[in-house]
Amino acid sequence: MSNYAVSLNQNLRLEEHECELCIIGGGLAGCFAAIAAARRGTDVILIQDRPMLGGNASSEIRMWVRGATGFCNKETGLISELEEKNIHGNPTLVHSLFDATLYGMVENEKNIRLLLNTSCCDAKTENDQIVSVTAWQSTTYTWHCVKAKIFADCSGDSILAPLTGAEYRHGREGKDEYGEQLCPDTADTCTMGMSIILAARETDHPVKFTPPPFASVYPTDEAFACEVGDNIHAQIRNHNVGTDKTNLWWVELGGNGHSIYDADKVGRRLLANIYGVWDHIKNRGDHGMENWDLEWVGFLPGKRESRRYIGGVVVTEQDLLSGGHFEDEIAYGGWPLDDHNPYGMEKNPYSSIPSQMIPVKEPYGLPYRALYSKNISNLMFAGRNISVTHSALSSTRVMATCALLGQAMGYGAALAIKYKCLPKEVYPTHIGELQQGLLNDGVFLPHIKREISALTRSATLNLSDADRDTLWNGIERPRKEYGENAIVQKVGDELIFRFDKPQYLDTLRLRFDPDFSRESITPNKKMRVYAMKLHTGKDFSPVRVADTIVKEFSVLADGKEILCVKDNYLSLVCLPLRVSAKELRIQWHKTNGAMVVRLFAADLIHQ
Numbered sequence: 001m002s003n004y005a006v007s008l009n010q011n012l013r014l015e016e017h018e019c020e021l022c023i024i025g026g027g028l029a030g031c032f033a034a035i036a037a038a039r040r041g042t043d044v045i046l047i048q049d050r051p052m053l054g055g056n057a058s059s060e061i062r063m064w065v066r067g068a069t070g071f072c073n074k075e076t077g078l079i080s081e082l083e084e085k086n087i088h089g090n091p092t093l094v095h096s097l098f099d100a101t102l103y104g105m106v107e108n109e110k111n112i113r114l115l116l117n118t119s120c121c122d123a124k125t126e127n128d129q130i131v132s133v134t135a136w137q138s139t140t141y142t143w144h145c146v147k148a149k150i151f152a153d154c155s156g157d158s159i160l161a162p163l164t165g166a167e168y169r170h171g172r173e174g175k176d177e178y179g180e181q182l183c184p185d186t187a188d189t190c191t192m193g194m195s196i197i198l199a200a201r202e203t204d205h206p207v208k209f210t211p212p213p214f215a216s217v218y219p220t221d222e223a224f225a226c227e228v229g230d231n232i233h234a235q236i237r238n239h240n241v242g243t244d245k246t247n248l249w250w251v252e253l254g255g256n257g258h259s260i261y262d263a264d265k266v267g268r269r270l271l272a273n274i275y276g277v278w279d280h281i282k283n284r285g286d287h288g289m290e291n292w293d294l295e296w297v298g299f300l301p302g303k304r305e306s307r308r309y310i311g312g313v314v315v316t317e318q319d320l321l322s323g324g325h326f327e328d329e330i331a332y333g334g335w336p337l338d339d340h341n342p343y344g345m346e347k348n349p350y351s352s353i354p355s356q357m358i359p360v361k362e363p364y365g366l367p368y369r370a371l372y373s374k375n376i377s378n379l380m381f382a383g384r385n386i387s388v389t390h391s392a393l394s395s396t397r398v399m400a401t402c403a404l405l406g407q408a409m410g411y412g413a414a415l416a417i418k419y420k421c422l423p424k425e426v427y428p429t430h431i432g433e434l435q436q437g438l439l440n441d442g443v444f445l446p447h448i449k450r451e452i453s454a455l456t457r458s459a460t461l462n463l464s465d466a467d468r469d470t471l472w473n474g475i476e477r478p479r480k481e482y483g484e485n486a487i488v489q490k491v492g493d494e495l496i497f498r499f500d501k502p503q504y505l506d507t508l509r510l511r512f513d514p515d516f517s518r519e520s521i522t523p524n525k526k527m528r529v530y531a532m533k534l535h536t537g538k539d540f541s542p543v544r545v546a547d548t549i550v551k552e553f554s555v556l557a558d559g560k561e562i563l564c565v566k567d568n569y570l571s572l573v574c575l576p577l578r579v580s581a582k583e584l585r586i587q588w589h590k591t592n593g594a595m596v597v598r599l600f601a602a603d604l605i606h607q
Contacts, residue, residue, distance in 0.1 A: 008134075013142045019045045019113070020417045021410075022133060022148035024120045027055020028065070028399050029383030029406030030154030031106055032078040036410030036441070038111035042417050045146050046112055047135050049119040050300075052099045053106060055156065057399055057532070059095035061302040062197060064247060065530040067400025068334025068363050072478045072516040077443035079403040080514060080571065081105070083531050084545070087521065088569040091542035093533035115144060120155070123163040129378045130164055150413050150423060152380040154406060157260050158307035166376040167310040172390040180317040182339045182356055182391040190342035192304035192394070193255035194263070196270040197248050198278055199296040200241050200289075202537040207293040209282040216276030219284055237345070237354055239281055241289065243537035244525045250354050251277055255342030259306040267301045273345065274298075295536070304340060304384070304397055311387030312369030312424055317358075320392055324364030325447060328427045330371075330408035330434060332446050333401040334363040339394040360395065363446045368431060371409045372423040380423050382409035400530065404443060411437055439474075440509070440605060442572040449474030455505075456603035459497040463487065476511050476600040486513060489588060489597045497584040497604070505577045505584060508555060511601035514571035515546035520593060545569045547593025554589065557581035574607065 008014060021037050023030050026048030034046040056063040067075045074080075082102060090097035106112055115137060122134040132147045153160040161168040173180065174187035184190075237250040251274050254266035278294055281287050315324070317337060324332070337358040341351055370387040373379040382405040384397040395401075415430050415437075416423045426434060439450035452472040461468050467487040478484040489495065515521060518528035522543045527533065531543045545551075549571055555563040558581045565573070569592065577584075584604075588597045 008143050013140070015142060015144050017045055017113070017144060017146045019043045019146065019148050021045075021150050021152060021413050022146045023047065023152045023154055024133065024159060025055070025154035025156060025383065026050070026053040026116075027154060027156065027383060028057055028079065028403040029409075030055075030152075031102060032403050032406040033152055033154055033382055033410030033413070034112050035078055035105060035109055036407045037414040038109040040411060040414035040418070042111060042414040044112045045115065045148070046106065047115045047118050047120055047133075047144075047146070049117070051117050053102050054099060056302040057098075059099050060300045061298055062095060062199065062296075062534055063195075063302045063399070064526070064532055064534065065400050065403075066335060066398040067530075068332065069336070070334055070363070072482075073334050073363050074516060075400040075404055075444070076477075076514070076572070077404060077438070077441055078407050079400055080442065084514070084570050087531050087543045088545055091544060093527070093531060093543060095533070098532065118144060120159050120163075123160060125164050125376070128376055130160070130376060133160070133163075150378050150380060150416060152382065152409060152413060153309070153385065154381065154383045156303060156306065156384050158309055158381065158385040160379060161307050161309060164376050164379065166373045166379055168307045169310065170307050178316045178318070178389055180389060180391040181358065182317060182337060182394065189258070191255045191259045191306065191390070192340040193252040193342060193344040194259065194266060194270070194301035194303045195249055195252045196267070196274045196298045196301050197251065197534070198274055198294060198298070200278075200292045200535050201295045203291050203293050206290045209279065209294060211275050211279040211283075214272050214275070215279055216272045218276050218280040221285055239277060239287070241281060241292065241535055243535055243540045245535065247534050248274070248277060250345055252340060252344030253346065254301075255305070255340065255344060256346075256348075259303060263301065263303070267299070270301055271297070271299065305390070305393060306385070308385055308390075308393060309381050309387050310374045311372055311381075312374060312427070313367055313387060315366065315370050315386075315388040315392045315396070317389060317391035320360055320364045320395055321358070322364075323362050323446075324366060326365050326367035326369075328368040328431045329365035329445050329447055330368045330412070330438060331366040331401065331404035332363045332444065333366060333396050333398075334360055335395045335398045335401065336360060337391060337395045339391065365445065365447055366396065366401075366405065368408065368412055368427050368434065371405065371412065377422050377424065380409050380413055382406040407441070407443060408434070408438055411441075442511070444477060450476065450601070452603055453605055455503060456497075459499055461498075462494065462496040471599065471602055477516060482517065483598075486598045486600045489599065491588050491591060491595075491597065493588055493597070495586045495599075495602055499582050502580045502582050504580050505557070505604055507605050507607045508575045508577055508584070508586070509601065509603055509605050510573045510575075510586070511599065512550050512571045512573070513546075513548040513598035513600065515548040520544070520547040545592045546571070547591060548598055549592050550588055550590070550597055551592045552589040554587045556585040556587070558583050574605075576607070
């Protein structure tokens with residue numbers, strides 16, 4: 001048996017594995033890192049300590065996916081692929097089917113080996129590199145030892161930091177360090193807290209609620225300050241529950257303690273509080289909720305912050321507010337700086353403000369250098385544990401931003417494997433390849449345009465010069481007004497590529513309008529941000545595939561049909577052609593409801 005950092009009981013089974021990339025953590029960041037790397041041919045093992053994937057977005061926790069605000073700033077890439085697949089197969093937004101959609105995306109990748117219910121508990125390092133990690137699978141009572149070339153920590157809690165000696169921070173920097181507005185005067189160990197939320201459903205008849213005996217008691221809105229537990233007082237915030245109303249995010253505690261070591265203790269208090277809030281809504285005052293029934297309560301708190309790694313650069317509040325102009329930009333954010341009070345819903349002598357917020361004026365870029373360890377040379381990370389200050393984390397922590405970071409990190413790891421280099425050596429040598437690869441995969445980078453292939457530019461199109469230039473301008477969404485950066489054709493029209501002589505055509509890439517307005521997807525405003533449901537009122541409407549996405553089209557090479565797509569629901573389509581031809585025709589047959597075809601890109605690439 002190999003030497004292990006932990007002493008393994010010889011009577012329990014041990015499985016040993018080898019791979020190129022081992023990822024710890026199966027939230028959105030970890031899942032998309034695994035998928036992005038696997039699609040580049042990397043052999044991946046994904047270790048997740050829960051029975052399902054998705055982290056805070058999973059049906060265990062059900063926090064809403066949130067990201068960049070502002071005009072047409074919605075995240076694309078794998079995060080939109082997941083949403084579009086979920087909309088198509090799960091229009092009523094059943095949360096277990098959301099779990100299944102994400103699980104299916106991971107399971108569909110033949111280069112991913114998934115270990116669920118498996119907790120990383122030790123690591124072996126030599127010099128400045130991780131050699132292996134050891135994990136315990138609770139459902140099979142089995143130890144797993146994984147050796148890899150690169151390890152990635154997407155656990156949120158940065159479990160590999162204390163196990164490997166990787167440099168990290170925990171808590172808030174003081175103002176003297178970076179001069180940030182949201183920092184306290186002196187550094188401390190406070191973080192943002194964790195939350196438990198609930199889901200409710202409106203019925204057509206009165207529904208009674210009897211709280212469990214451990215529930216907190218909140219008598220009135222005016223006197224929402226009673227002793228709970230260890231003489232801790234609470235303060236109420238917006239508790240208007242409904243389809244397009246609050247998710248009770250403010251039922252939050254634990255930032256004034258230790259977000260990891262106190263997690264179970266805080267979770268028990270949160271459970272009492274969330275049941276107490278529902279008791280208050282149902283039984284203590286007139287809230288108009290007589291016909292609402294409690295459908296689900298989470299038992300696993302969702303965390304906002306714990307350990308943050310120190311990487312090749314530390315991203316600060318000023319970087320975000322100035323637009324994040326990094327030459328190694330690989331993702332972006334745009335949620336406001338949103339620094340939650342570490343005391344959460346507790347009354348405290350410092351502040352009753354639930355969150356200090358500073359809006360960002362534009363989407364800010366995030367650098368690749370924030371995704372790899374400063375001192376452990378084969379360690380990468382993505383999600384809420386990247387190399388940022390506490391103040392910057394208050395924005396970058398939201399899940400759509402974390403999803404982009406995961407996709408970028410996975411692609412970056414794949415390039416490190418491809419070129420047999422360390423993660424830090426991807427920058428600057430291969431950063432252009434990483435950026436263009438992400439753009440090809442549908443990710444938007446605010447300060448970088450997608451390059452159009454020489455083969456595509458050599459073609460003659462049946463378009464005006466203006467439309468051709470728009471189609472190939474490398475910007476795949478509106479930036480100032482709707483309709484910008486797209487061409488419009490009618491159903492029944494054709495898009496034709498012609499070449500002087502036969503050319504080998506590998507892959508056709510089409511970028512349809514995903515309906516950035518979101519109006520054709522749902523009338524419910526919460527679901528327009530991201531198609532996830534928590535509370536279900538009678539005003540809830542099932543979501544539908546964006547009517548701007550082309551549903552049916554054909555592809556012809558030199559007059560012969562080589563592809564006929566019948567039920568497309570994805571805004572980014574990459575179709576393998578593998579033919580030689582002088583002419584390629586795309587015929588639009590049917591959209592998912594729109595009167596016209598709005599196209600941001602159509603070109604030929606090599607996958």
